[in-house]
Amino acid sequence: MHSAEPDWAQLRAEFDLTPDYVHLALSMLTAHPRPVREAIERHRRGLDTNPALYFHRRDELHRAVLERAGAYLGAHPDAIALTESTTMGLAVVYGGFRLKPGEEILSTEHEHYAATELLRFKAASSGAAHRTIRLYEDPRQATVAEIVSAVRHGLGERTRVLALTWVHSGTGVKLPLAEISAVVAEHNRHRPADEQVVVCVDAVHGLGVEDFEVADLGCDFFVAGCHKWLFGPRGTGLVWGSDRGWQAVEPVVTSFDVEVFWPWYLGRLPDLEAPKARMCTPGGFPAYEHRWALAEAFDFHLARGKNTINARIAQLNAHCQARLAELPGVRVRTPAAPQLSSGMVCLDVPGLDPAEVVERMLHAGVIVGQTPYRSSAVRIAPGVLNSVQDIDRAVDALARVIDEHGR
Incomplete structure (x- = not known):
C-alpha cells in the first residue's frame, strides 16, 4: 500500500509526449516513461558495443523480467511466457490448444479481429466447431447478471x-x-x-488499469500486450497460464529459453523437465533491448501502486462520463457502473462518422481514437497521464464539433 498519492503532473513529466495535444488515445500505443527509455538505451548500448558478450546476460535479464511480471500479477514467474504482443500471445494459446473434431470453441460477438481470426484458423485446422454468443444487448445498460447468464446458457457439452x-x-x-x-x-x-472448459482472456485493456491478482480472476489464460496501459516497451507482451491451462496446450514455436534448450543439449526431452510456459515461449531473437526493459515498466507501476493507478483512472473516466452527459445527442456505449467499466469511454455522435469526429477533434488539439470494429465508435481513453482539465478540454472540443455540425 502507498500512503501518499503520486504527483500526477510529476509522473506525466516522466514522458516525452508533446504538450501540443491532449493525448486521449494512448490505449492504442503508449509512450515510454523515462526509466523504460533509459533501460532500453542501456541494453542497446550493451548490445551495440559488444553484442556477443552482452548477449550472454540474456538468461539473467529474461529472468528479471519474469520476476517483475510475477510480482505485478501476483503469480509464479514459471507460469508466464513472454511474447511480442497480445496477438502473438493469443496465437501461442489458441494455436497450441489441443482440440479434437466435434469439440467446440465458444467466443463472443465482442471479440477483436485478432482473436476472431485466430479462432477461425484453429477451428479449420482442428475440425472443432466455433460458435459465438452475445453477452449483452445494449452495452450502456449491460448488467453482471445479463453477462453471466449469457455465458451460463452459452456453454455446451462439447465446449472446450x-x-x-x-x-x-x-x-x-x-x-x-x-x-x-x-x-x-x-x-x-x-x-x-x-x-473441461478452459477460459482464455484477452486482457490487454485491463493490464495496467485494474487492481488485481491474476489468480483471483479465475481464468486459465491471461494474455496481454505490455505496450499500452502498462507503459511497457513497444513490442512486448505476456501470457500467464494456470496449471490446467498450460496442460491443455502444446508449443507452436521452438523455444530458446535456457530451461528448454539445456535439456535438449544434454540429450534429454525438454518437455519432461521445463515448465510448460518456458516451452511455449516463442524462440528466435526478439528486440532484446525492449524485452529486457519490460522489468522497468512493471517497477514503474508497482512503485506507484496498482490500487492508486486504478483509482486515478476510474476518477478520470467517471468525470469524462459526467461531462459527456451534458452534451445533447451523444450516446455513450460504456456502462457508468465501475464494476462494468474501466479505462475508456466509447460513444456515438448521431449524424457524424467516428472518423470525422476524430479528425475534427484533432484540429482542436485533442487526440481521441476510433474503435476498430464494423460498428465503430469514438473512443476516449483517460489514463494517468491525463488530468481533469484534459477531459474538460476534450469534451468542450466535442461540444463545438456537435454545434458546428448542427448549424
Whole structure:
C-alpha cells in the first residue's frame, strides 16, 4: 500500500509526449516513461558495443523480467511466457490448444479481429466447431447478471475453450471475470479433466488499469500486450497460464529459453523437465533491448501502486462520463457502473462518422481514437497521464464539433 498519492503532473513529466495535444488515445500505443527509455538505451548500448558478450546476460535479464511480471500479477514467474504482443500471445494459446473434431470453441460477438481470426484458423485446422454468443444487448445498460447468464446458457457439452476479452475495446464494457469463471467452474465440476472448459482472456485493456491478482480472476489464460496501459516497451507482451491451462496446450514455436534448450543439449526431452510456459515461449531473437526493459515498466507501476493507478483512472473516466452527459445527442456505449467499466469511454455522435469526429477533434488539439470494429465508435481513453482539465478540454472540443455540425 502507498500512503501518499503520486504527483500526477510529476509522473506525466516522466514522458516525452508533446504538450501540443491532449493525448486521449494512448490505449492504442503508449509512450515510454523515462526509466523504460533509459533501460532500453542501456541494453542497446550493451548490445551495440559488444553484442556477443552482452548477449550472454540474456538468461539473467529474461529472468528479471519474469520476476517483475510475477510480482505485478501476483503469480509464479514459471507460469508466464513472454511474447511480442497480445496477438502473438493469443496465437501461442489458441494455436497450441489441443482440440479434437466435434469439440467446440465458444467466443463472443465482442471479440477483436485478432482473436476472431485466430479462432477461425484453429477451428479449420482442428475440425472443432466455433460458435459465438452475445453477452449483452445494449452495452450502456449491460448488467453482471445479463453477462453471466449469457455465458451460463452459452456453454455446451462439447465446449472446450471459452474465449473472452476482459475490457471490450469497441464498447468499453469490462467483463465480471470472477463471476463468469465461477459459472465455468460449476460447469466443469462433473466433467473429466480433459473435457473441461478452459477460459482464455484477452486482457490487454485491463493490464495496467485494474487492481488485481491474476489468480483471483479465475481464468486459465491471461494474455496481454505490455505496450499500452502498462507503459511497457513497444513490442512486448505476456501470457500467464494456470496449471490446467498450460496442460491443455502444446508449443507452436521452438523455444530458446535456457530451461528448454539445456535439456535438449544434454540429450534429454525438454518437455519432461521445463515448465510448460518456458516451452511455449516463442524462440528466435526478439528486440532484446525492449524485452529486457519490460522489468522497468512493471517497477514503474508497482512503485506507484496498482490500487492508486486504478483509482486515478476510474476518477478520470467517471468525470469524462459526467461531462459527456451534458452534451445533447451523444450516446455513450460504456456502462457508468465501475464494476462494468474501466479505462475508456466509447460513444456515438448521431449524424457524424467516428472518423470525422476524430479528425475534427484533432484540429482542436485533442487526440481521441476510433474503435476498430464494423460498428465503430469514438473512443476516449483517460489514463494517468491525463488530468481533469484534459477531459474538460476534450469534451468542450466535442461540444463545438456537435454545434458546428448542427448549424
